[in-house]
Amino acid sequence: MSGDGLNRALRDVPIPEQPGAEERGQRIVEAAYAERASGDRGGHSELRGAMPPTTSERRSRRPLPRLALGFSLAALLAVLLLSPAGAAVRDWVDDTFTASTPRPEPTLARVPGGGRLLVQTGEGPVVVQPDGSRRLLGDYEGATWSPRGLFVAAVKKRTLSALEPDGTLRWSITAAERVAVPRWSPSGERIAYRSGFDLRVIAGDGTEDRLLAGSTAAGTPPDARISPAYVPPAWSPTGEDALAYVTGAGRLRILDSETGAVLAAAPSLRRITWMDWGDGGRKILEASPGTLRLRPVWRAGHPSRPALGVAHRLPLPPGASVNDAALAPRSPLVAVSVTYWKRHGTYSEVLIFRPGKGPQTLLSVPGSLWQVEWSPDGKRLLVAWPGANQWLFLPLGRGKGRAIANISRAIAPSGRPTSFPQLEGWCCRR
């Protein structure tokens, strides 16, 4: 082959190209260029690792650094609070509530605001009914609601199962590798899940299981321990077939779950640990321990497809470390639980971000808060406070908040808690 022939061949030979690649890149570059003017530079890809997650990492909804330390403190406090000798500590914790926060109720007699909760305990996922009654679904490692709460998708080792909320098994498949982070699409037609580092999708009736994106950890060095590929995927809440996920190389991608085609792509937040697609499909929230970012999603083209806009950083107070963040399902409100690790003691806050405004503090308590979860109607928040062994139900508008005590014991099916329960979902809009 002559030099000229090779030049021509390299220049002219057709090469595969994902549809719309140039257009996608142009939008992102335009957005980055616009961001440059505002000084808000987007995070670029950070290459991190591909060691398979441990069970605890897989169970953890948001595996943020310092959470382990937070858990240790929480566990210690929980032991103290659950024991008779912990009464004095409990009183101290009670005193930390602000005047507007009610005293904790001794037990969960009903779910404030209604709806059903899905909670992961040491014995398996538990469904909490509106009247506070509970049912253990079985010995599963994680679970998620179907969109109308008619079913639950549950995982254990290499098995993905669909259950009725009373625990009746509807179907089950065994994957090649360990299964994690199932997410049921809003249409109910599909479940996305990870098997090893592959992103797969299966029909809601357990058929048509297929690979959607090979190894989401690809592009990361095998010796690293944290990968953005651990971030659970998020469906478009509008009911279309679009699925957002983060690649191991730190790319936020939106895929057509039917064809696997890339619809939009952008660099994800550095050290991203969590992602939410909410506000009626108009925004994607990206969270890392030190940063929160909202990225608008708009519709472009004909037929219209999701496109990613310029990401904007939400201003966190100095010294705040993000424990958890949640984007409201149908509004642009972002709820965040943050912890301040100070020399004189640790304290946590629940912050609310409204469009164009700085954070508003909804609650401040000693110790660590953990998960925040929006109610299905987006009018209140459930905040986990493991250190006080409580769930806090906080209304956003007028109305009294409610604190429920003894959560570990109340939720544990056997009544013998081994850990503070982890929220998996609050279902469903009436």
Added chain:
Amino acid sequence: MRAESGVDERRAVREAQDGSAAAMAQLYSLHWRGAYRAAYLVVHDAAAAEDIAQDAFLAAVEALDRFDRRRPFRPWLHRIVVNRALDWARREALRRRVDGAESVFEPLPPPAEIGGEMIAALKELPAEQRAVVVLRHLLEYTPGEIARMLDLPRGTVNSRLRRGLDRLRETAEADTAMESRR
């Protein structure tokens, strides 16, 4: 492909530095296709090539204020593209060795048209040789320029180029012989 760059490019860089989004769009449309093609021919994966080309432009946007406008934009961008593509290919090779997996992506199938054999033959080369062949024969840089872009001695560039071309030639001759026997 070298004719793309020139006076227009310098003006576009200057105007982009001064805040013209249209100039930035012009730079993008001038160079995206070449950047994508170069990345693809090194990594042989469409999704990865898209990411690499996009990241290279984002790096360019981020460093735009610091860019010396007397220097050409094109080699600066291609340096980023090819180095990132090499990083990707090395990581992928390492990952395969560790995991024992054949492939982590589902690559789009190679085109069946004429030239598909050449792509297949290029894919068989080590990534370092692919990168040098692509820089020399697609992007048409001199060995001296390639040496500076990859931070290598010129002799290393020449030897990689020679080995790469020899192997491509062997593959082409083998294919021709196979065709003539049919």
